[in-house]
Amino acid sequence: MKIKVCGMTDPQNIRDLAALPVDMIGLIFHRPSPRCITAPPDALPDTAAVRVGVFVNETLDEILAAADRYHLQMIQLHGDETSDTRAALRRRGLQVIKAINVSTADDLRHTGSSARASDLLLFDARFPGSGRKFDWKILNTYAGALPFILAGGINPDDAPAIGQITHPALLAVDLNSRFETAPGVKNIPAIRQFIQNLENNPT
Numbered sequence: 001m002k003i004k005v006c007g008m009t010d011p012q013n014i015r016d017l018a019a020l021p022v023d024m025i026g027l028i029f030h031r032p033s034p035r036c037i038t039a040p041p042d043a044l045p046d047t048a049a050v051r052v053g054v055f056v057n058e059t060l061d062e063i064l065a066a067a068d069r070y071h072l073q074m075i076q077l078h079g080d081e082t083s084d085t086r087a088a089l090r091r092r093g094l095q096v097i098k099a100i101n102v103s104t105a106d107d108l109r110h111t112g113s114s115a116r117a118s119d120l121l122l123f124d125a126r127f128p129g130s131g132r133k134f135d136w137k138i139l140n141t142y143a144g145a146l147p148f149i150l151a152g153g154i155n156p157d158d159a160p161a162i163g164q165i166t167h168p169a170l171l172a173v174d175l176n177s178r179f180e181t182a183p184g185v186k187n188i189p190a191i192r193q194f195i196q197n198l199e200n201n202p203t
């Protein structure tokens with residue numbers, strides 16, 4: 001099970017996180033978000049984790065500019081971006097995560113258009129960033145070919161329940177607001193403990 005931690009803003013916090021077995025670090029570029037990254041690129045440390053940029057309805061040029069400045073390797077899209085935009089990003093060597101807001105099983109049954117020109121899907125609650133979950137039981141209705149990341153309200157006590165999810169396409173979990181001491185500042189001990197608990201409850 002891979003671990004993605006999203007909404008990082010503080011360079012030292014990123015360094016501390018990088019000491020953990022984390023696979024992806026998410027930087028949010030959506031200006032209304034309290035976790036929007038504002039540090040200059042040279043303030044962000046290099047890590048072994050894949051650097052993911054999160055965008056909502058930004059133009060292709062804006063996404064590519066941020067990718068160059070912040071050395072992004074993956075782009076996570078939460079808006080109405082088209083498959084043409086996703087394909088253009090992939091031609092630039094960037095992997096694409098397409099986020100899908102989920103509230104019912106129908107949202108998982110109709111992912112075909114989102115899967116086009118995407119590398120991964122991310123299943124989030126209907127209101128991203130709200131700390132809410134959707135009903136994980138409906139994950140069983142997903143029959144698509146792409147692997148997915150589970151997001152939305154995951155908290156430090158959820159490791160046993162996540163460990164019971166057996167869907168073969170589940171690639172990673174996305175940790176964000178429930179693992180914070182302040183918006184954009186992650187609780188490193190809580191993330192460390194969650195990873196240990198998840199390792200003790202493998203899928």
